[in-house]
Amino acid sequence: MVSLILNENMKLYRRIRTWVMVVLMIGAVLLGSFMEWHYDDKSMQGDGWRTEIADEQRQMQQGLSSPDMGDDTKRYYQDQILINDYRLEHDIRPTSGTMWDGINGSAELIVLITLFTVIIAGDSLAGEFATGTIKLLLIRPASRFKIWLAKYLSLILFSLMLLCILFVVSVLFNGLLYGFGWMNLPLLEVNGSGQVAEYNMVANLWKTYLLNGVSTIIFVSMAFMISSAFRSSTMAIGISIAALFAGAILMELLQAYDWSRYLLFANIDLSQHLSGRPYQEGMTLSFSIIVLAIHFAVFNLVSWLVFTRRDVAA
Amino acid sequence: MSQEPVVSLRQVTKRVGRHTIIDNLTFDVPQGEIFGFLGPNGAGKTTTIRMMVGLMSITNGEILIKGKNIKSQFEQAIRHVGAIVENPEMYKFLSGYHNLVHYARMIPGIPKERIREVVELVKLEDRIHDKVKKYSLGMRQRLGVAQALLHRPSVLILDEPTNGLDPAGIRELRDYLHYLTREEGITVIVSSHLLSEMELMCDRVAILQKGRLVDVKRIQEFMNTDDKAQTFLIEALPVEQALAIVREVEGVSGVKPVSEGIELIADRAVIPEVVSRLIEANIAIYEVRSVRQSLEDRFLQITGGEKIG
Numbered sequence A: 001m002v003s004l005i006l007n008e009n010m011k012l013y014r015r016i017r018t019w020v021m022v023v024l025m026i027g028a029v030l031l032g033s034f035m036e037w038h039y040d041d042k043s044m045q046g047d048g049w050r051t052e053i054a055d056e057q058r059q060m061q062q063g064l065s066s067p068d069m070g071d072d073t074k075r076y077y078q079d080q081i082l083i084n085d086y087r088l089e090h091d092i093r094p095t096s097g098t099m100w101d102g103i104n105g106s107a108e109l110i111v112l113i114t115l116f117t118v119i120i121a122g123d124s125l126a127g128e129f130a131t132g133t134i135k136l137l138l139i140r141p142a143s144r145f146k147i148w149l150a151k152y153l154s155l156i157l158f159s160l161m162l163l164c165i166l167f168v169v170s171v172l173f174n175g176l177l178y179g180f181g182w183m184n185l186p187l188l189e190v191n192g193s194g195q196v197a198e199y200n201m202v203a204n205l206w207k208t209y210l211l212n213g214v215s216t217i218i219f220v221s222m223a224f225m226i227s228s229a230f231r232s233s234t235m236a237i238g239i240s241i242a243a244l245f246a247g248a249i250l251m252e253l254l255q256a257y258d259w260s261r262y263l264l265f266a267n268i269d270l271s272q273h274l275s276g277r278p279y280q281e282g283m284t285l286s287f288s289i290i291v292l293a294i295h296f297a298v299f300n301l302v303s304w305l306v307f308t309r310r311d312v313a314a
Numbered sequence B: 001m002s003q004e005p006v007v008s009l010r011q012v013t014k015r016v017g018r019h020t021i022i023d024n025l026t027f028d029v030p031q032g033e034i035f036g037f038l039g040p041n042g043a044g045k046t047t048t049i050r051m052m053v054g055l056m057s058i059t060n061g062e063i064l065i066k067g068k069n070i071k072s073q074f075e076q077a078i079r080h081v082g083a084i085v086e087n088p089e090m091y092k093f094l095s096g097y098h099n100l101v102h103y104a105r106m107i108p109g110i111p112k113e114r115i116r117e118v119v120e121l122v123k124l125e126d127r128i129h130d131k132v133k134k135y136s137l138g139m140r141q142r143l144g145v146a147q148a149l150l151h152r153p154s155v156l157i158l159d160e161p162t163n164g165l166d167p168a169g170i171r172e173l174r175d176y177l178h179y180l181t182r183e184e185g186i187t188v189i190v191s192s193h194l195l196s197e198m199e200l201m202c203d204r205v206a207i208l209q210k211g212r213l214v215d216v217k218r219i220q221e222f223m224n225t226d227d228k229a230q231t232f233l234i235e236a237l238p239v240e241q242a243l244a245i246v247r248e249v250e251g252v253s254g255v256k257p258v259s260e261g262i263e264l265i266a267d268r269a270v271i272p273e274v275v276s277r278l279i280e281a282n283i284a285i286y287e288v289r290s291v292r293q294s295l296e297d298r299f300l301q302i303t304g305g306e307k308i309g
């Protein structure tokens, strides 16, 4: 099994295409971080944050006293005020003006990881059929299931590699831009019992990464399934990318319909449950996880069944 | 060595939709032979090979390789097989060497040494580290043979292996296949339309037509089936007169003028009689020879000059 994964990795990393993606990934992190830093409000840097926070507190207090405020916004304001008090009291600055601001911002670029991995996944099986190399691949003493699994795992490894690149590059580059200060700055959040709690910044960052990674895995499974079923890279990549970008728009259109909560795209962003604003009222984290798990299972089952059963006539 | 067949097909049938592509094939390939698949385009040679290596499912019947069922014991059966199916398609973006590393990794117990060995064998040492996309067809064919031999298979299955090879390459391949069968006891199955090639290469041929097995015979048997009545060519002048005389000889079953002279079908025993009659009639004889019927003629005769499909 290990040697099969080594093979897949060899086929992956000895292609220029893969390295173009890696370079694009690094480039996007550099550019994104630089732009954010460049247009940043510099008053938050250094010790300027105290006055800024004090200002913010005043504004939010005023806002709270206005009668026409929604419940959600009200709760948000109250939480922020608690957190800001905690900051001033314990001398814990906000992330703005530190490298963490830039690092957390670049977590958005995970969508690029999804995009690149989907492209490779879509081509992974279909490409072997198109070039005919599938024939020599399948006439070895390795079951089709193992070959399928090795390909799948190599895709997951590829996305993990991109994730590590994202992390390392964004830490290093934002460190250079903002200075490597406040390394141990905690993340402040109001917990369930209404108290401000301190969390580890890096742990939280990886939590964001992995939650987004769930959607990467779902999209990759989808591309891999289409690749296996239709044996066409163009189709697999096209459909998956369309889904990746059109999914959110589609869900906005369907939000009024109750049944839309069972759709894949309503659940693919798990961070909706962390922020407490799910797609529809009443959706829970476990509900989303079940919907995602079912999709994951179906995609992979179809992809595996089709790949191991069908004749190779390429 | 056991006399058990290395590859055996039992009532193998392949249907796709309503079409029966392969119809009830049954034959054995004995160990150490070069076995040829002969048939016009679309006869089902490639399909049969695909089923033998597990790329296509078998609708009915079974295929055994060294006694292992290719369907239910795939991994044990395929271990003994090295193959090229149609064109030897390799990863173009990898070097020839990395392609071999790739296939070597898929079978346990192949040392680096063995890769070097097969590369030498197919004479690709100079270009093995080039990317396959820079290879010529013949070079890719050689690399294909190299990957098929990596794991020292008992059965080598080559679908149209001479395709793309130059005459020297074909000769080399032929010699090499002979070496493998004679010295190492490997069994080779080749398919080809190059009938003349088959004649030189194979010990035994199976003729396929429209998915059916027409005949399996040793190559010599093919050549000698019509031993009694043979075709002879007599280069003689004047042709008209010679024709008239030969036609009268008892035991001659057919005569016709051809570009070089006359062609007759007759028992070998009557030839001296024919010649002496011609000499008596003062006809100039330049050459008398038997026209050996080639495998190609036999083949066309057997399949009735069959059209494609």
Ligand SMILES: Nc1ncnc2c1ncn2[C@@H]1O[C@H](COP(=O)(O)OP(=O)(O)OP(=O)(O)O)[C@@H](O)[C@H]1O
Pocket (backbone or CB within 6 Å): A313, B016, B019, B021, B039, B040, B041, B042, B043, B044, B045, B046, B047, B048, B193, B309
């Ligand atoms: N996947 C398929 N679906 C339907 N019919 C097929 C399929 N593959 C092959 N055939 C049909 O099966 C028959 C045999 O094809 P095959 O490729 O085995 O012939 P072949 O003997 O290798 O011919 P050639 O000498 O041209 O290589 C042909 O009539 C072909 O049209």
Ligand SMILES: [Mg+2]
Pocket (backbone or CB within 6 Å): B045, B046, B047, B086, B159
């Ligand atoms: Mg063929």
